[in-house]
Amino acid sequence: MKKEKKYKDISSSEKAALVCEWLDEKQGEDIVTMDVAGLCSITETICVVSARSLKHGQALADFVLEKCREEGIEFLGMEGYKPGDWILVDLNDMIIHVFQSELRDFYNIEGMWSEAERRNFCGEKPRE
Template identity: 65%
Template sequence: MEGLDKARLLAGWLDEKQGADIIIMNVAGLSSVTDVTIVVSARGMKHAQALADAVLARASENAIEFLGMEGYQSGEWVLMDLNDVLIHIFQSESREFYNIEGMWSEAPRVATSA
């Protein structure tokens, strides 16, 4: 599955679990570690963990490669590595502070549905 198609699928799963303000950025050619970055907001620690759990479960069901995760315990900023797609799950204050969207301001935004 191509990175952008995978990202749309993952964003759909995040939306189903009420992830907020989902943004998909095409960072291919701008990043050496991934092709697509997804940023999503969670309402709190438990919600961030639930979003991560849902992505893990669905990725496993759909044979999508999962390489690792950081920040799950605190739930403030959960980083999920799905090879060519990175997912950043933030609580609102952390999302504003780290400003991933601003860091990748030159990356084209991708519609969450084709």
């Protein structure tokens, strides 16, 4: 008897496209994904998104996790939810950073991974 898989197999680029679609649906702002495979030992894709308020940031994180449950996509955890100014969602091969705008500029995750290829899944111009 073959054991059924708990989570579905999905490529990193497919997962990134789905997550960007979900963040866009909930009006996440300045969505940027970066391909860090080969540059980072813990993940393949980093996604950064801005939220308009603490509640909006929490709603973005909640929605992503809800959709992952529905779609059978593995997620490992979340940090920073209660304070809400920087929420990190770990989807194993993809890490999502949900920031309040002023903190996003301060921590400059995109600058830390400036050598990573930017991917645009949401139809807007990637943030430089």
